[in-house]
Amino acid sequence: MSDAKIIDGKAFAQNVRKRVAKQVEELKHYENLTPGLAVVLVGEDPASQVYVRNKVKQTEECGMKSLEYRRDPDISEQELLTLVQSLNENPEVHGILVQLPLPKHISEEKVIEAIAPEKDVDGFHVINTGLLATGSKDAMVPCTPLGCLMMLKDYFGGSLSGKRAVVVGRSNIVGKPMGALLLNESCTVTTVHSRTVDIEEECRRADILVAAVGRAKMIKADWVKPGAAVIDVGINRIETPDGKTKLVGDVDFDEVVEVAGAITPVPGGVGPMTIACLLANTVTAACRQNKIDEPKVD
Numbered sequence: 526m527s528d529a530k531i532i533d534g535k536a537f538a539q540n541v542r543k544r545v546a547k548q549v550e551e552l553k554h555y556e557n558l559t560p561g562l563a564v565v566l567v568g569e570d571p572a573s574q575v576y577v578r579n580k581v582k583q584t585e586e587c588g589m590k591s592l593e594y595r596r597d598p599d600i601s602e603q604e605l606l607t608l609v610q611s612l613n614e615n616p617e618v619h620g621i622l623v624q625l626p627l628p629k630h631i632s633e634e635k636v637i638e639a640i641a642p643e644k645d646v647d648g649f650h651v652i653n654t655g656l657l658a659t660g661s662k663d664a665m666v667p668c669t670p671l672g673c674l675m676m677l678k679d680y681f682g683g684s685l686s687g688k689r690a691v692v693v694g695r696s697n698i699v700g701k702p703m704g705a706l707l708l709n710e711s712c713t714v715t716t717v718h719s720r721t722v723d724i725e726e727e728c729r730r731a732d733i734l735v736a737a738v739g740r741a742k743m744i745k746a747d748w749v750k751p752g753a754a755v756i757d758v759g760i761n762r763i764e765t766p767d768g769k770t771k772l773v774g775d776v777d778f779d780e781v782v783e784v785a786g787a788i789t790p791v792p793g794g795v796g797p798m799t800i801a802c803l804l805a806n807t808v809t810a811a812c813r814q815n816k817i818d819e820p821k822v823d
């Protein structure tokens with residue numbers, strides 16, 4: 526029997542949303558300010574539709590204004606850039622999120638760079654990436670890594686200083702910002718990827734192991750140091766022997782739970798925190814744009 530702590534991302538996210546809802550209430554009451562989030566969805570990818578539906582629903586449940594823009598998959602890059610520009614200029618919109626991935630004929634980079642950095646609640650704009658890399662408190666931090674960090678700080682009682690952290694994967698949305706965040710928390714950070722020599726040995730040295738590669742059950746029990754905190758960012762749909770499908774992470778949960786000190790499940794771990802942090806970032810963006818302090822609530 527394992528005695529690893531299973532980190533409940535669903536419950537954690539619910540608490541974050543409660544805090545956001547209280548902040549929104551205060552902003553409406555004392556500042557006459559209703560934070561607004563615009564979500565743009567291009568095309569009909571079924572997973573993206575679910576994520577966007579959840580974002581819209583949770584934005585409204587927290588008392589914020591939600592604006593939704595659905596566009597056909599054949600929209601031109603220029604039309605999408607024009608939409609982003611109009612949202613940049615809309616004073617009711619404090620946060621802009623363009624759901625990824627975009628269709629192949631559209632440059633994700635161009636679209637992300639078109640978003641005003643102060644409205645970039647995904648934290649993907651190079652200005653925000655640069656602010657994060659330089660340790661500035663003014664960065665808008667990408668939602669998934671922010672959610673991972675919140676859960677890690679809670680598990681370790683506040684400080685991650687001196688911990689050896691290994692991030693598996695070097696994507697712009699998760700791996701790279703995760704590494705920067707952990708470095709800013711004074712961890713000793715290693716990022717490993719497909720060209721790393723002996724990934725397993727690197728992983729075995731980690732007090733904190735963050736898996737974000739998109740390969741089902743890649744991380745095995747003998748890759749993990751006993752007692753390590755394991756954060757699984759992967760969301761992989763696999764087929765089961767009975768012909769059905771199920772979601773699994775990048776970590777082989779059933780094995781690793783026997784070795785780890787703490788572990789996030791999939792589903793119900795990092796995923797729900799992504800949307801909760803998006804809502805928190807929208808409040809941050811609205812406050813910064815109006816030059817007011819974020820309401821402190823408990």
Ligand SMILES: Nc1nc2c(c(=O)[nH]1)N[C@@H](CN(C=O)c1ccc(C(=O)N[C@@H](CCC(=O)O)C(=O)O)cc1)CN2
Nearest residue numbers: 576623624625626647668792793794795796797799800
């Ligand atoms: N513009 C963005 N695009 C994408 C992001 C992002 O942060 N910004 N991240 C992902 C998708 N994503 C949010 O957009 C997201 C992924 C997963 C979950 C989630 O709650 N997952 C559940 C399982 C859901 C299921 O059953 O399919 C879980 O892990 O428990 C939320 C948001 C890519 N695009």
Ligand SMILES: [Mg+2]
Nearest residue numbers: 628629631633
């Ligand atoms: Mg593309």
